[in-house]
Amino acid sequence: MTIRRLSSRDADFEAQLEALLAFETAQNADVDAAVTAILADVKARGDAAVVDYTCRFDRLDATSVSDLELSREALQQALDSLSAVQREALEAAAARVRSYHEHQPLQSWHYEDADGSLLGQKVTPLDRVGLYVPGGKASYPSSVLMNAIPAKVAGVGELVMVVPTPGGERNPLVLAAAALAGVDRVFCIGGAQAVAALAYGTQTIPRVDKIVGPGNAYVAAAKRRVFGIVGIDMVAGPSEILVICDGSTAPEWVAMDLFSQAEHDEMAQSILLCPDAGYLDQVAAAIDRLLPTMPRQAVIRASLAARGALIAVRDLDEACMIANRIAPEHLELSLADAAAWVDRIRHAGAIFIGPYTSESLGDYCAGPNHVLPTSGSARFSSPLGVYDFQKRSSLIRVSAQAAQKLGRIASTLAHGEGLPAHARSAEYRLTDALGD
């Protein structure tokens, strides 16, 4: 196949790179209109609307939302049904993900200043969180672990999962992952109707405080619409990998790492940067050699043709600069001396250090989260984490003594802003005004 070859020495390299990275999120007006109607209907009719849409879209014949809820026993049975090797893999992955995220939680803190005032922040987990899990081919147990475990580590009180089961087909690995991750309730519903049920609550489905997890265009549009009523996680774009290689890694390893991103879907992006043009030839040859052996070769070929690139760079310094320009979701430093280059990277969702650290290990079981900022948003956002399931409240206790000092400052500034009630409220706390 022909994969795009660029060189940073090209006169129009910057324009070529920009064109390569360009990606417009389709905001389909039809999708948005359909979603708006479904949201309003579920808000108004609750359970009845959820049952109607689920029977229609997922070809089920439920008569109540209770029919669509899975018991804890059903989840446990799914876990028990796995082969030993699958169960052990899932358990090992869950344990490692949990262990990593246990390093994250924010703690409450406070301090007293010299005037005896207390200042601090109180950290609280969210009360209840909804986890959207797609049905069909994009129904991934690893995604259940990556979304549910940080919520549980944060201490979220109740975790409500929704997963559509078109035609009644359930994914036992997904249900087993829910059991392992400690998901509290599971409803077999999906689409905008599931998002609406979680955001507004129905007679049977409890209202949540935040909705996380990936979904199709309808789910993404619904999440955008209910944002503000509930929290949402970021709306993800296509997945991306950027590999920086010094030419010392087996070309097949790098080719397969590019494939592992490309096999997700046709819009996924796989880019390799290397200062050695001869090595890029070797990777191109490995791509040609390996591609016919891949079960998902059609998707990989389409993705690499549309959005892939092998880019010759002047040196590794320049490669790091380009990486920071791209701010990739996944960055592999496939370098002999990889650790030495980590400090050069300012913007990336996750940094995979050294040739043994394939992205796929991070996707499943290294420990860090695989929900990462896409489309350059690593410039300003972060991997999903325990932080996303906690929130802070500021604590302020001003002593009578401190109120004398602070009251004068606040009064001056409030008058400067033309807010006299603010000023007077502060002035009341001044001792010589106590008799007011």
Add this chain to the structure above:
Amino acid sequence: MTIRRLSSRDADFEAQLEALLAFETAQNADVDAAVTAILADVKARGDAAVVDYTCRFDRLDATSVSDLELSREALQQALDSLSAVQREALEAAAARVRSYHEHQPLQSWHYEDADGSLLGQKVTPLDRVGLYVPGGKASYPSSVLMNAIPAKVAGVGELVMVVPTPGGERNPLVLAAAALAGVDRVFCIGGAQAVAALAYGTQTIPRVDKIVGPGNAYVAAAKRRVFGIVGIDMVAGPSEILVICDGSTAPEWVAMDLFSQAEHDEMAQSILLCPDAGYLDQVAAAIDRLLPTMPRQAVIRASLAARGALIAVRDLDEACMIANRIAPEHLELSLADAAAWVDRIRHAGAIFIGPYTSESLGDYCAGPNHVLPTSGSARFSSPLGVYDFQKRSSLIRVSAQAAQKLGRIASTLAHGEGLPAHARSAEYRLTDALGD
């Protein structure tokens, strides 16, 4: 005046409370269409479009964006022009806000597991941030401090402020606050055109990674539209205060605290909860007595009439339950034994503990941020903080030894998800596959 009186004993109290809290964010289609056109124009024409809109909307006659930039000297002059008492108040507030936020920054961390793998997270400040400051009557120096200082504490490389100056009128307090907070560049532009310039960059105005700060409906709509290209802070609703009082605080203090919220605008919300109905009568009387003395009495009256309430509750336990139901932006615990009740509060943007801690002290100078989650979003979001100007990258370095164990787990799970390139990428790192 008549302020709404409710009792939690009323049979329909829950419905009354819901109606009181209901607030629909107007999403005006005309505003959205105007904003979309401005964004596209600034993206296409850059500086020229910014100059055009600024001359038209702000009645200026600039010929280039450079004409609209303020020098550092101009900011310093604004600071030097303040009266000693104003300058000292602003400096004291800035110092306290900085000191509080210096407790916040996330630190990078990593650890090695038993197999020699390194796992961690690298924390980086955002490269460049845009700070929107409204013009006209809502142009608040305190808001400059509250947005700029956490960005600077985080280590943001460049902080670019935009502030419209309709008719050429500049607010020296705002510019002085920018000087004190260390803002790097200031452009006298506003509206959707300023948001567009920051999000896309122009020939003169650098593209930023995130835009923070309050604005009118056009600014809010523009921020929503550019979200994803850049980060944005939350879009705030009307400001709110909830006071829980045991009846031991001077009724005038509580009345004035309610006023200080109500004076912001007609949609602001001020609610008092107290178990002592007689005390509510005293506060109502204080409201009547004090209102005619307030310069902004028209706004206060409109706000209290539309959205204010004095609510009799059974006891303080119930008051805390109602507070958690409301999840207010500002919560005053105006109680003799206030500290003992803090643990009962799960959802609030900021908790003001004890009768001396008026909200106004927190608005200006106690130290914590005054940008807080509104409209019940304290259930899932947090005060603005240093965290909002940092982002994390996950670090993963899997040793050759650990890759043997993790590769088998990842391979099993990848096959289970139907992603064979993921599996093979992991399998390549198994030693017995090294000769591949």
